[in-house]
Amino acid sequence: MIAVSDILCPESKKKFESISLSRRTVVRHIECISENLTDRLGIRIKSLMWYSLALDGSTDISDTAQLLIFIRGIDDQFVITEELLSVEHLKDTTTGNDLF
Structure with missing residues (x-):
């Protein structure tokens, strides 16, 4: 630099x-x-009036299972927000049994 x-x-x-x-x-x-x-x-x-969560399973470059959690919502002014809420590392895989 x-x-x-x-x-x-x-x-x-x-x-x-x-x-x-x-x-x-x-x-x-x-x-x-x-x-x-x-x-x-x-x-x-x-500030969101209504929201929904979306879950997506993935693996990173080192083949570690990850759960990505997204939130999408709308406030009282009808402004839509969509953000990556969290990335959680999982022990095994991203199947339904591992998640729930």
């Missing part, structure tokens, strides 16, 4: 050098953003 900033905007190189990009800093920023998005989604969900 420093090399790129030196080429694109050499006058800002010192600013880029002062940015901490340690793993701990990056993780902390990701956790902060995640918490903020979760809070915003919670507020949005509470």
Whole structure:
């Protein structure tokens, strides 16, 4: 990143050098953003008048079974919201017996 900033905007190189990009800093920023998005989604969900849930089974790149939970709803202004609510890792497969 420093090399790129030196080429694109050499006058800002010192600013880029002062940015901490340690793993701990990056993780902390990701956790902060995640918490903020979760809070915003919670507020949005509470404003829904009606909603439905959709479940979808899938496997990730490491062949781990996952359950994706989507919520779709409408508020009192008839604004439709559709969001990925959660991704849950499953022990075995995504068959009905494993889910329920």
